[in-house]
Amino acid sequence: MKRLAKRLLxxxxxxxxxxxxxxxxxxxxxxxxxxxxxxxxLSPELIARQKALWGLSDPMWLQxxxxxxxxxxxxxxxxxxxxxxxSEILWERVKNTCLMIFPALxxxxxxxxxxxxxxxxxxxxxxxxxxxxxxxxxxxxxxFVVGILALMVFAYRLRWLPSGGIVxxxxxxxxxxxxxxxxxxxxxxxxxxxxVSREITGPILLLRSSMFDIKSSDxxxxxxxxxxxxxxxxxxxxxxxxxxxxxxxxxMIGVAFQGQVLLEIIFAWPGIGRELxxxxxxxxxxxxxxxxxxxxxxxxxxxxxxxxxxGVIDPRISN
Amino acid sequence: MHSTExxxxxxxxxxxxxxxxxxxxxxxxSRWSGHVRGFFRIIxxxxxxxxxxxxxxxxxxxxxxxxxxxxxxxxxxxxxxxHAVIRLSPPTWRNxxxxxxxxxxxxxxxxxxxxxAILVGLLSSLxxxxxxxxxxxxxxxxxxxxxxxxxxxxxxxxxxxxxxxxMVVISVVKPSLGLVILLVVAFLWRTTARVVRAQxxxxxxxxxxxxxxxxxxxxxxxxxxxxxxxxxxxxxLYMAVGVQSGVMLESAxxxxxxxxxxxxxxxxxxNAAFRVGALRVAWWWGLPPSIALSLFVVxxxxxxxxxxxxxxxxxxxx
Numbered sequence: 001m002k003r004l005a006k007r008l009l010x011x012x013x014x015x016x017x018x019x020x021x022x023x024x025x026x027x028x029x030x031x032x033x034x035x036x037x038x039x040x041x042l043s044p045e046l047i048a049r050q051k052a053l054w055g056l057s058d059p060m061w062l063q064x065x066x067x068x069x070x071x072x073x074x075x076x077x078x079x080x081x082x083x084x085x086x087s088e089i090l091w092e093r094v095k096n097t098c099l100m101i102f103p104a105l106x107x108x109x110x111x112x113x114x115x116x117x118x119x120x121x122x123x124x125x126x127x128x129x130x131x132x133x134x135x136x137x138x139x140x141x142x143x144f145v146v147g148i149l150a151l152m153v154f155a156y157r158l159r160w161l162p163s164g165g166i167v168x169x170x171x172x173x174x175x176x177x178x179x180x181x182x183x184x185x186x187x188x189x190x191x192x193x194x195x196v197s198r199e200i201t202g203p204i205l206l207l208r209s210s211m212f213d214i215k216s217s218d219x220x221x222x223x224x225x226x227x228x229x230x231x232x233x234x235x236x237x238x239x240x241x242x243x244x245x246x247x248x249x250x251x252m253i254g255v256a257f258q259g260q261v262l263l264e265i266i267f268a269w270p271g272i273g274r275e276l277x278x279x280x281x282x283x284x285x286x287x288x289x290x291x292x293x294x295x296x297x298x299x300x301x302x303x304x305x306x307x308x309x310x311g312v313i314d315p316r317i318s319n
Numbered sequence: 320m321h322s323t324e325x326x327x328x329x330x331x332x333x334x335x336x337x338x339x340x341x342x343x344x345x346x347x348x349s350r351w352s353g354h355v356r357g358f359f360r361i362i363x364x365x366x367x368x369x370x371x372x373x374x375x376x377x378x379x380x381x382x383x384x385x386x387x388x389x390x391x392x393x394x395x396x397x398x399x400x401x402h403a404v405i406r407l408s409p410p411t412w413r414n415x416x417x418x419x420x421x422x423x424x425x426x427x428x429x430x431x432x433x434x435x436a437i438l439v440g441l442l443s444s445l446x447x448x449x450x451x452x453x454x455x456x457x458x459x460x461x462x463x464x465x466x467x468x469x470x471x472x473x474x475x476x477x478x479x480x481x482x483x484x485x486m487v488v489i490s491v492v493k494p495s496l497g498l499v500i501l502l503v504v505a506f507l508w509r510t511t512a513r514v515v516r517a518q519x520x521x522x523x524x525x526x527x528x529x530x531x532x533x534x535x536x537x538x539x540x541x542x543x544x545x546x547x548x549x550x551x552x553x554x555x556l557y558m559a560v561g562v563q564s565g566v567m568l569e570s571a572x573x574x575x576x577x578x579x580x581x582x583x584x585x586x587x588x589x590n591a592a593f594r595v596g597a598l599r600v601a602w603w604w605g606l607p608p609s610i611a612l613s614l615f616v617v618x619x620x621x622x623x624x625x626x627x628x629x630x631x632x633x634x635x636x637x
Contacts, residue, residue: 010471010474013471014471014474014475014478015478017471017475018475018478018479021475025487025488025491026487026491136620136624137617139620140563140616140617140620141613141616141617142567142570142571142612142613142616144571144574145589145609145612145613148589148593148598148605148609149605149606149609151598152598152602152605152606156598156599157602257480258480258481258482258483259482261482261483261486261575262482262571262574262575265574265575266593273482273483276483276486276487277486277575277576280486280487280490288487288490291483292480292483292484292487295480295483296478296479296480296483296484299477299478299479299480300478303474303477303478
């Protein structure tokens with residue numbers, strides 16, 4: 001418990017530090033975002049009045065305090081361009097990103113566990129050699145290139161699947177309507193499979209190596225001595241090999257969440273990464289700032305969960 | 320987080336017993352050359368190492384002799400006659416990989432792209448390993464408040480989503496290759512720092528380090544002579560890993576349109592082809608940079624893998 005409290009404290013410190021870095025970045029780096037939105041033909045008094053209205057003429061410390069307060073309470077302000085609260089826009093985008101990430105992670109975890117467990121169990125076999133070779137190849141290949149190639153082959157050349165978007169134009173776009181439609185499935189196949197091609201390698205390699213350790217442990221020998229069938233022994237072994245996977249899943253979510261920017265661009269997927277790219281092109285700083293913070297927060301939260309899980313799974317770490 | 324990450328990469332911090340520490344005596348120079356020779360012996364002992372080594376050597380040659388190999392400059396427009404730009408031409412003898420929508424030679428661009436890749440890979444990995452090793456050594460050796468501050472700094476670095484963060488910085492500052500390399504360094508040092516710190520923590524309690532301490536060696540001497548040599552193989556490994564990550568991150572940023580406008584990298588080529596929608600027809604434009612990038616990254620990975628497997632025999636696949 002004490003360890004958890006300490007971890008929580010360090011989590012909050014790091015969130016605060018990250019926020020401060022972002023504040024400095026957006027405030028002190030050269031370039032005045034307001035210049036884009038204020039017509040330079042306006043009189044200086046009018047410009048000053050508008051800036052005061054936005055709180056930009058307040059002293060820096062006051063702006064800083066206000067910024068931290070707003071960010072911590074998820075008040076991200078109003079988008080410059082879309083004239084809509086940033087939190088509303090962001091919520092939509094995060095849901096869309098999840099519509100790509102979670103199916104991919106689910107497939108990767110279930111599929112990767114099965115493949116990795118079998119590969120580790122049959123150490124030295126041809127199945128293991130091929131799986132490991134292929135996994136290492138996919139693990140090291142740049143996934144956005146895989147995405148581009150998949151797009152070129154399956155969408156442009158063969159025309160089997162749509163080239164982008166989350167649903168066709170004019171289709172209903174409520175969250176549950178999207179999730180239940182075959183249209184979404186057709187749009188999701190390419191990006192999800194490309195994401196799977198990278199994410200699945202983690203569980204495969206992890207399960208394979210932890211199966212090695214478990215295979216040679218005493219309790220497996222005992223199970224065998226009891227005369228239990230080989231398949232059931234494999235099930236027992238896999239259950240034990242799953243422990244390290246629990247923490248890895250949290251890592252996967254964090255990594256996928258920041259890595260999907262590229263896939264969202266390639267497949268025109270209206271998620272948070274694509275929103276950030278658009279916002280930066282439009283100089284829509286309230287949105288850009290909020291996107292960045294939400295992405296960092298997801299990673300931090302996942303890291304925190306990993307730390308917390310370590311203690312639960314392996315009590316030796318607690319002290 | 321680190322321990323899962325490392326078991327995915329398959330790397331265990333378990334290098335001290337495989338090191339040629341005592342073999343080469345005191346002369347630092349012979350120790351260095353011993354490391355380099357050992358590295359080549361290890362790499363060339365496995366098929367994946369040989370593959371990685373040959374592919375990278377090939378890319379190195381292409382980069383060095385780019386001006387002799389590439390028929391056109393990276394931004395040169397190819398003309399068939401006066402005012403007749405050859406746009407979006409499929410591969411021909413004149414343009415081996417065809418041309419872009421602006422009439423630039425794809426083959427030449429890929430060749431020039433190797434220069435950017437190797438430059439980014441080397442500089443960013445060198446920078447990140449230097450920073451990471453220094454921070455890890457200092458934190459691990461000194462311990463106490465210094466360690467706490469440095470490790471909190473590492474935690475902060477681990478919270479940064481690279482691509483989004485880099486995109487924001489680049490859009491506020493002017494994009495350039497130097498900035499991209501700097502950002503990659505700022506992102507990559509964290510893993511090296513954590514691993515080196517953990518290793519230093521265990522090394523400083525070893526008997527030979529304590530013996531050196533008792534015989535009056537200074538902190539500097541202990542770090543340089545007794546701890547650093549055992550850290551080097553890890554730093555070396557992370558440097559190789561850094562080449563791969565650096566090249567991948569640069570091309571990702573360039574693909575998103577945040578790369579340097581002054582150089583023609585593989586990512587920038589893909590960005591141009593994707594942006595104008597040319598990938599629908601011009602496969603000859605999209606394919607070469609994709610293949611070059613994948614081949615380079617996979618080759619570096621094979622090389623590191625061969626080295627890693629040597630450091631930790633448990634990774635071997637019989």
